[in-house]
Structures are given as C-alpha cells and as structure tokens.
Amino acid sequence: MTAGVEEKPGSGPRRQKVQSAQIGTDILKGLAELSPSTSLSNLAAHVGMPASKVHRYLQALIASGFAEQDPGTGHYCLGREALFVGMAALRSLDVAREALPKLIELRDEFNETCFLAVWGNQGPSVVHVEKPARAITVVTQVGSVLPLLCSSTGLVFSAFLPEADTQHVMQQELTSPMSPTRAELDQQFAQIRSRGMHAIHGLLMTGVNALSAPIFAVGNTVAGVITMVGAEPSFTADLSGPHAEKLLAVTRAISERMNGVMPGSTQ
Structure with a gap:
C-alpha cells in the first residue's frame, strides 16, 4: 500500500477552481455595473485586480460568450450568454x-x-x-x-x-x-x-x-x-x-x- 499525502480541506486544485470561479463572477459583475461598456483599465480598477489578470479572464469569458469586445473601441461588455443567463434568472x-x-x-x-x-x-x-x-x-x-x-x-x-x-x-x-x-x-x-x-x-x-x-x-x-x-x-x-x-x-x-x-x- 502506498502512503499518500492527505489533502487538507479547502486546499489544492479544488480551492483553485473555486477561486477562479469567484474571480470570473466578480469580473462579470464589474461588466454589469459598468455597462453598457468599459475599458480594461476601468474594469481592473473597479474590481481591484491587475489589468493583466483581468485581461486573461476576459479572454476566457469572450471564448465562452459571456463577454464581448468592441473591435472599434476595444471596450468590453457583457456577451449574449450573460444576457441569456440574466433573462433566465429574471423569468424565475x-x-x-x-x-x-x-x-x-x-x-x-x-x-x-x-x-x-x-x-x-x-x-x-x-x-x-x-x-x-x-x-x-x-x-x-x-x-x-x-x-x-x-x-x-x-x-x-x-x-x-x-x-x-x-x-x-x-x-x-x-x-x-x-x-x-x-x-x-x-x-x-x-x-x-x-x-x-x-x-x-x-x-x-x-x-x-x-x-x-x-x-x-x-x-x-x-x-x-x-x-x-x-x-x-x-x-x-x-x-x-x-x-x-x-x-x-x-x-x-x-x-x-x-x-x-x-x-x-x-x-
């Protein structure tokens, strides 16, 4: 039997996933609060995170349809998937x-x-x-x-x-x-x-x-x-x-x- 290291509650990969989800939702809330659109620097200041970190999460949100970037201004806004979830919540x-x-x-x-x-x-x-x-x-x-x-x-x-x-x-x-x-x-x-x-x-x-x-x-x-x-x-x-x-x-x-x-x- 091979001895293993017991993972402490609230640590390891699971905790990292939870933290990532919380950061993602904080950025989505920030986009909603600064709607209809906002710059990366304004969003980063609003959520209190480095712009480079916010940018990484925004790329993931854009890929999943929860955020969009205006090609003309470079500003970010909520995407169609965020609207779909919001409308479903309102209908409930x-x-x-x-x-x-x-x-x-x-x-x-x-x-x-x-x-x-x-x-x-x-x-x-x-x-x-x-x-x-x-x-x-x-x-x-x-x-x-x-x-x-x-x-x-x-x-x-x-x-x-x-x-x-x-x-x-x-x-x-x-x-x-x-x-x-x-x-x-x-x-x-x-x-x-x-x-x-x-x-x-x-x-x-x-x-x-x-x-x-x-x-x-x-x-x-x-x-x-x-x-x-x-x-x-x-x-x-x-x-x-x-x-x-x-x-x-x-x-x-x-x-x-x-x-x-x-x-x-x-x-």
Whole structure:
C-alpha cells in the first residue's frame, strides 16, 4: 500500500477552481455595473485586480460568450450568454411566475401584444412577451430596455419606484431637449399614482398605443409592470375602456397573490 499525502480541506486544485470561479463572477459583475461598456483599465480598477489578470479572464469569458469586445473601441461588455443567463434568472422571479398565466389571459381576450417588464440596472427590462395571433404585430423583444420618460412602462416605474432607484437613468434622459420639465413630470407622476396606470398614444411610434399598470409585492414595492400595446384603430388605450379595466383587474390579482396592494385597493 502506498502512503499518500492527505489533502487538507479547502486546499489544492479544488480551492483553485473555486477561486477562479469567484474571480470570473466578480469580473462579470464589474461588466454589469459598468455597462453598457468599459475599458480594461476601468474594469481592473473597479474590481481591484491587475489589468493583466483581468485581461486573461476576459479572454476566457469572450471564448465562452459571456463577454464581448468592441473591435472599434476595444471596450468590453457583457456577451449574449450573460444576457441569456440574466433573462433566465429574471423569468424565475416570483413576479414572472405569477404574471405568466395572466399575461396569456390578457393576450387571449384582446389579441394584443402583452409583456412584463422588471426594473434592471439600466431601467425597465422586458422579461416576457405574449404575442397576438395575427399576421402583423407590434414587436417587443425579450431583453429590450425601454426608455424611462417616453414609454408608458417607464413612466409607471418612475411614478411608483423610489426616486433613488430611477435617478441615474432619469438624469440621462432629462438631458434631451425634448424631455419634459421636472414640474411637468411630477404632475404626470401624480396622475399615474391616482389612476393606478398610464396610457400613451403614438409617443414611441406613430399609431401605436400602450397601457401599463404596476404589480406590487410585499411592502408595496413595485415588482414589475404589465403593458398592453397595439396599433390603432383596434387599440385606443382608453383609460376608461375595457382594455384598461381588464389590465387593472389582472395586475390587482397578481399583486394580491404577491401580498402587495394596488393603488385604490380596498384591502
């Protein structure tokens, strides 16, 4: 029998693999926090590692599809595989599980595009879409990040989320010469909170309208926003019409299941 050396717990190749995985995830988090893209030097400073070490890990992440490098700028960003994993994680959230049957119900009743968005680090992110059974539909893609101040989804998030959560995105959009004043926004947010939903008419695309309402979870935190979007004349996005009535009923039912309370609820 040949005597061997007992490997101490937490040492050897296994520990090295764990450390490598931790470094890789730290770099991925860094790419996410510095998105949409960043230089090698900025990323290295952000994660507190030598640039040469970060570069080695980035090459492995690029090879696996979790990172990409812009050939023009040399900057790095998250790759398609990272987006796939992120979207899968978002779809596994309680709000997505609770909302899916209701999204299908809403789509089936009105034959319009219905989608769920959650708040991501860059703003409202679409995590599930139910498309209508018609030849021409309003295209909304899973993974799309919607504007904060010129989409009904973004405006509903802005009205109900704490300002600290939306401030970094809002400040960027307020620099546009077409953006509303802060006073105009505050008035609009007050109306959205009072109605419990919001409608836009042709704001992002001429002839395309949208209705959005929030979903609340424990502590009355905004867990997501459901939006119904369609083209005129079949979809007018009337705040007092049947589409709005059904959308509010759907979001209220999901909120109740998640122990949240919709505005105007008698709970």
